[in-house]
Amino acid sequence: MSEIEFTHGIEPEFEQARDEIIKSLTESRVFELEPELKKCLPVIVEPERVISFRVTWEDDQGNCRVNRGYRVQFNSAIGPYKGGLRFHPSVNLSILKFLGFEQIFKNALTGLPIGGGKGGSDFDPHGKSDNEIRRFCQAFMTELHRHIGADIDVPAGDIGVGGREVGFLYGAYKRLQQKRDFGVLTGKDTRFGLNGSFIRPEATGYGLIYFVQNMLAYLNQDIKGKYCAVSGSGNVAQFAAQKLINLGAVVLSLSDSRGALVVKDPAKPFTNEDIAVIAELKVRKGSLEEIKDDRFTWLPGQRPWKNLKKVDIALPCATQNENDADDVEALVKAGCFLIAEGSNMGSTDAAVQKMEALRVAYNESLKAGKPVAPFWYAPGKASNAGGVAVSALEMAQNSQRMTWAPERVDTELNSIMTNIFNNSVDTASKYTREDLGSVVKSSAEKTENKVSALPSLVQGANITGFIKVANAMKVHADWW
Template sequence: MSDIEFTHGIEPEFEQARDEIVKSLTESTVFEKNPELKRCLPVIVEPERVIQFRVTWEDDEGNTRINKGYRVQFNSAIGPYKGGLRFHPSVNLSILKFLGFEQIFKNALTGLPIGGGKGGSNFDPHDKSDNEIRRFCQAFMTELHRHIGADIDVPAGDIGVGGREIGFLYGAYKRLQQKRDFGVLTGKDTRYGLNGSFIRPEATGYGLIYFVLNMLTYMGQDIKGKYCAVSGSGNVAQFAAKKLIDLGAIVMSLSDSRGALIVKDAAKPFTHADIDFIADLKVRKGSLEEIKDDRFTWLPGQRPWKNLPKVDIALPCATQNENDADDVEALVKAGCFLIAEGSNMGSTDAAVQKMEALRVAYNESVKAGKPTGQFWYAPGKASNAGGVAVSALEMAQNSQRMTWTPARVDEELNNIMTNIFNESVDNSATYTREVLGEVKASANKADAAVSALPSLVQGANITGFIKVANAMKVHGDWW
């Protein structure tokens, strides 16, 4: 590890993602049962290729503007590089390497033939006109187009890159390449002959809730009537909130970069109409602070976690490291027993350690015959894999020159999230050093109180790593 750290220098976000994988592997029995896989570790933490370029574009005043563009093509062992493009002022190489590294294992968990990559720019679309965004996207694709393709690298959207940006990027790619290569980008519109996929905008949020439903079933719980704290207000948060409302849960919060919007009275929670208004607000580049409704409290500069008197389930859906150890403590004090990430690496290392300690404490109480303090945590690479899963399904539809029905895509998504959950549970039970007792792939309510809760962190990391490492071995990438 010291050699790896020297090679990479100071890249805090990437180091955090890398160290979590290494910790899961070295604290389990993976290398004892498969000693040859250890040789893969220094190879898999190095990107296959990092592309960095200048993006020069013109603003509405005629000024020349310059941004940095990146594409981290991290691992193609299982399939073409697959991962989003992020346009945000915070974008740097460390963040994109962390996202690309996480993407390797997340994509492997889906069971679909896609590798891991990530890209983007420090361009901020928030205060730009449509024409400025179009000119930037065209300039960005002028360099990126030579490095991507349906069987090489398939970018998608991420923070700051939605359907509008994907449309501009695809139009530029088509002109530069002089061909309609539908499979080169995912997250495309389903209209205008762009061959997008139904359920793609909803996929990450819906997939998160499908994963949570599997967790709740295992725990002997039901989603109906549960108080749910959600952070963020983009696609992931919006569609997670809508699915929660449909299932009878009570959505207590949403947030954006300027603060948190909290329900004053649980009897008057967020509704579909509220979420639709927020979706329109985001298109207009507004903030949640503009919402003037006496049902809500606006908390400037804050996240929801410490400001709710009652929480059962917390879903971080905004950005990385938005949930810290003291947030976990406040949530547990408010009654929270489940945290699942809709964002990538939504919890700090300190928060993850605290949540895993709470899970272990519950398991110890089960072994002692006095179950108390039930608590479970799902990392983003497992619980938010729905977005990239449907992106891969979009690639499949593009290859077939077909568009599947929304019902079919939704069913496929639900099945994929259930498979990710089951594999994570099974591999955690197989490789963990923790004495769990009996672990069931699906517990019913009668025996849930005496079912141990395996580590989904270890389970997801181990499952993804073994799949990719074995593929790399077959290709001769390490011996």
């Protein structure tokens, strides 16, 4: 650890993600049962390649503007680098390294042959015209095109990069490379024969809810009627809320960088019509505070977590570290028993420790024969893997030169999220040091309405992803 910390210096977001993985591994029995895998640690925490470059572009007033561009190609042990591009003023190397590192294990969890990477720029698309965004994307791809390809590195969208930006980026790539390499970018439009995938915009939000449904099924509960707090209002939050509404859950909140929009009365929750209005609002870069509806309370500068009287499920879907230990405390006080992340590393380390302590306390209460209310937490690398899963399915469709029906993609997505849940549970029961007693191995085996201990999905997901990647690196002799 001291050698690794000295190598990287001060990169707080990356160090948080790295230390969580190392803690899961060293506190479990992984290196007792498979000691050779420990050799992988100093290698896997170092990116295979970090590319940084200048991006110069012209604004509508004819001024020359300069931004920084990055691509972190972190690990290609099980496939081409795969991960989104983020355009946001907060982007720096620490954030992109944390995202790329998380992406290694998230992608491994999907069971699909994709490695981990991430990229982006400190460019801020807010307030920019379509022409300015187009010129920036073309300038960005002028350098990036040298380093990507369908079998090398396949970027996708992320914060600030949607279908429009992917279109601009692909158009520039095609002109620069003089070839139609459809699989080089995912998140493409499904119209006009542009070789995108159905369900890709919805995938992260839908996948999050499919994962939550597996957690609830393990607890012998159903999502219908559950009070759900959601943060964020981008693609992930919108489609998570839409799926919740369609399944009969009650959506209590959404938020953006300026504040939170919370329902006054749970009997009058968010509707699909509200989500459609918010989707239109986000396209023109507006804020939720513009919504004038007496059913909602606007809370400037706040997140929704501390402003709910009753909540069952909390879904952080905005950005990293948006859920802290005091937020967890407020949510539990309001009755929350399940938190699953739609954002990457949506909870601070203090919040994760608190949530894991609550889970352990529940398991201990079962042993004592005096069960308390359950509490369970799912980390983003497991619960928000639906987006990259469908991106990989888009790559498969591009290779086949065909487009699958939406129903097929949705079925595949649901199956992948179920497999991630089951594998995380199985791995936690095998490798963690906790005495879990009778653990249900998978949703398929749950035939009795019995109470079971809750395994750590943090350790389960981290260990599952690590073992897969580490063994691939071992086969490739990437340790020496």
